[in-house]
Amino acid sequence: MSTRVLSGTRPTGKLHLGNLLGALENYKKLQGQDAFFMIADLHALTTEYEDKTKIAENVTEVVVDYLASGLDPEQCTMFVQSEVLEHANLALLFSMITPLGWLERNPTYKDQLAELKGKDLHTHGFLGYPVLQAADIALYKAEKVPVGEDQLPHLELTREIIRRFFHLYKKQIFPEPEAVLTHVPKVPGLDGRKMSKSYGNCIYLADSREEVTKKVKAMVTDPARKLRSDKGHPEVCPVYFYHKLFNQDQVETVARECRDAARGCVDCKMEMAAKLNGFMDPIRERRESWMKKKTEIRQILDRGAKRAREVASQTLKETLQAMGLVS
Numbered sequence: 389m390s391t392r393v394l395s396g397t398r399p400t401g402k403l404h405l406g407n408l409l410g411a412l413e414n415y416k417k418l419q420g421q422d423a424f425f426m427i428a429d430l431h432a433l434t435t436e437y438e439d440k441t442k443i444a445e446n447v448t449e450v451v452v453d454y455l456a457s458g459l460d461p462e463q464c465t466m467f468v469q470s471e472v473l474e475h476a477n478l479a480l481l482f483s484m485i486t487p488l489g490w491l492e493r494n495p496t497y498k499d500q501l502a503e504l505k506g507k508d509l510h511t512h513g514f515l516g517y518p519v520l521q522a523a524d525i526a527l528y529k530a531e532k533v534p535v536g537e538d539q540l541p542h543l544e545l546t547r548e549i550i551r552r553f554f555h556l557y558k559k560q561i562f563p564e565p566e567a568v569l570t571h572v573p574k575v576p577g578l579d580g581r582k583m584s585k586s587y588g589n590c591i592y593l594a595d596s597r598e599e600v601t602k603k604v605k606a607m608v609t610d611p612a613r614k615l616r617s618d619k620g621h622p623e624v625c626p627v628y629f630y631h632k633l634f635n636q637d638q639v640e641t642v643a644r645e646c647r648d649a650a651r652g653c654v655d656c657k658m659e660m661a662a663k664l665n666g667f668m669d670p671i672r673e674r675r676e677s678w679m680k681k682k683t684e685i686r687q688i689l690d691r692g693a694k695r696a697r698e699v700a701s702q703t704l705k706e707t708l709q710a711m712g713l714v715s
Contacts, residue, residue: 393418394530394565396426396469399446400436403453404590406575406583408671409633412457414534414570419464424528424696426469427451430476431521434514435500435507451685453593456675467692469524474700478523481707482549483516485556490548491515496541503586522546526562527700534568543567559710561703572633576626580608594675597665604661609653610646620646620653627653627660634663 395415397407415425427450432443447468454466469475491497492515501509521542525533526549533543543565550562574582577589584590591603607627613620622628622643631642638659645651678685708714 390420390422391418391532392528392530393421393423393532393534393568394426394525394528395424395534396428396431396524397450397454398428398432399443399450400432401442401446401585402449402592402594403457404583404585404592406577406590407453408457408593409572409575410536410570411534412454412459413572414568415454415464416458418532418534418568419459421532423464424530424699425454425459425464425466426472426524426696427467428469428524430469431517434511434517435504435509437511437513438507448682448685449594451689452675452678455678455685455688456593456671458674461688461692465692465695466688467696468689471689471693472527472696472700474527474697474704475520475523477704478527478700478707479516479520481711482523482526482553483519485552486516486519486522486549490545491518494518494541494545496538499538503584518542518545519549522549525565526550527703528696529561529563529699529703530565531563532568533565534570537569537574540567553710557710559706561706561710576629578603578607578626580626591664593668593671595668596672597669600665600668601658601661604657604664605654607657609656613653616652617649619649622646627657630660630664631656634667635660 395411397403397411403412415423427447429443429447432446436443451466455461459466497515497517522545525546535543547564550564553562554560577583577587578591579587579589581587581589591600595603604627609627610620610622610625612618625646628642628646631639635642642651642656642659646656705714
């Protein structure tokens with residue numbers, strides 16, 4: 389019997405290497421299961437509610453990045469969150485039983501308030517983000533959830549909400565989901581911090597070869613290596629991190645020559661950029677092809693929403709019965 393899988397991506401723009409290595413690679417491995425992958429446009433509203441013009445456009449970008457990265461609509465269900473109204477319904481029901489303290493102590497909530505301090509995020513929707521996420525997962529009775537390490541507190545809150553639901557209503561409707569972590573949990577951006585759109589330090593899947601090369605040239609390296617003759621410390625260098633991912637055959641040579649000051653940072657960057665571009669070329673080609681197939685993309689999402697609603701409506705019915713709202 390297949391394992392039920394659920395995960396999603398907020399459509400806040402084109403996806404980047406961090407999304408690919410931290411999520412989509414796991415999606416590809418799991419898509420042969422009973423897998424649901426959503427474009428979480430309701431979640432996008434938690435931080436982008438003032439910019440209503442971009443969300444629908446970004447949905448298309450995310451779907452194209454899904455497909456270009458290797459997700460197969462014949463092997464998984466892709467859908468847009470807001471097109472399955474049961475997500476909002478179950479989130480409201482879960483919000484009735486979720487203690488406020490659980491949300492306020494969530495470390496991701498505090499981190500994002502600090503990270504996105506230029507936005508007004510003191511809203512009910514932003515504080516309640518984990519409740520909607522719990523509803524997303526529970527709605528499909530997901531057993532496995534591919535996530536990054538930063539989402540583990542949210543997944544634990546999902547389990548707590550599910551346990552509280554059972555404690556209150558004595559109905560075992562929802563399994564407690566398990567995290568599926570990627571082997572690359574945190575990808576550094578151009579400045580060495582975690583790759584994030586909000587930091588402006590991303591290499592996007594849609595970037596051309598020229599854009600990738602230009603960005604790699606600007607990447608930070610070992611801060612202690614100021615001169616070509618200075619010996620380096622590759623373990624603290626984001627460029628070396630990328631060599632480990634995309635230039636594995638030469639990674640030991642790269643590390644040795646860096647420590648011995650036998651290679652300069654510019655040459656090191658250009659070697660890595662060439663390997664990275666080679667990795668990204670097939671993704672670019674598929675992306676360009678899918679961008680010309682808007683009608684086919686819409687059909688994929690329509691089929692996905694239909695399948696998602698079939699599962700979600702049954703779960704919501706069971707939930708309403710357990711809570712005594714319907715007989």
